[in-house]
């Protein structure tokens with residue numbers, strides 16, 4: 611659905627985006643992560659045909675971002691960090707104005723916007739002037755605007771920044787819901803917990819280059835090794851040696867707990883549990899040790915910095 615190949619943007623003599631290639635399959639969410647100034651917004655602006663690339667190419671919803679810019683714009687809903695909201699307009703005036711750019715009549719805008727305003731808890735504010743809206747309300751309205759023409763692709767740049775926790779939750783739930791409807795979403799966020807919650811795939815961009823990409827599971831495994839599982843035991847082990855199936859090793863143990871690293875959990879976890887039972891080791895609980903996207907991000911960005919230094 612989104613396919614970028616060698617996308618590059620040079621401002622004067624500064625390379626903001628350098629040979630970026632990645633793809634996002636239909637119905638998936640890709641979190642594009644990177645430090646301030648890494649090139650995320652510039653990438654989104656190119657992919658939504660707002661900014662022309664210096665070189666490279668991309669297709670979005672099947673359309674070339676340079677040759678078919680109009681069709682790309684019709685297929686993409688964009689939420690940027692700086693959405694010029696005109697403070698004197700009322701909510702309806704604002705949505706009708708943007709709807710008209712997509713060739714929608716006032717009636718169509720209202721029909722389409724009503725359920726969205728409900729979902730984003732903005733109903734009842736239709737006649738208010740935008741100058742009276744809080745930051746969170748503005749952000750939610752900008753999202754409604756991005757969804758107005760029912761685009762199959764969404765590009766969301768920091769969708770929950772400057773929002774209170776409750777509004778941020780409404781927006782995250784909405785993004786999860788949109789993904790459930792099969793939309794393809796490119797999500798830029800500095801909030802790695804949010805990225806972890808919403809994304810299927812991750813790409814890390816650093817000084818304009820993509821330095822890591824893959825599914826959440828892939829990048830975790832690649833950067834942090836095979837997953838680990840913690841078993842809490844019914845009785846102390848008293849120093850007993852455990853016989854383990856192939857593909858399983860012990861990374862740490864205490865009196866009544868053991869941490870296992872398992873190369874292929876689907877195949878090896880059932881074998882491991884059977885082996886423990888066979889050795890009269892009773893397991894009270896067995897769960898994956900959580901590993902965060904934040905760990906992956908910090909590790910990758912730090913090692914990139916060390917390589918440069």
Ligand SMILES: Nc1ncnc2c1ncn2[C@@H]1O[C@H](COP(=O)(O)OP(=O)(O)OP(=O)(O)O)[C@@H](O)[C@H]1O
Nearest residue numbers: 621624625626644645646647648649650651652653
């Ligand atoms: N129009 C422009 N002219 C010159 N330089 C620009 C322009 N737009 C962006 N840049 C530069 O390109 C680099 C990448 O900017 P970009 O906004 O894409 O980063 P970002 O990853 O979105 O950062 P942030 O997380 O802070 O929003 C920055 O160094 C920025 O200063």
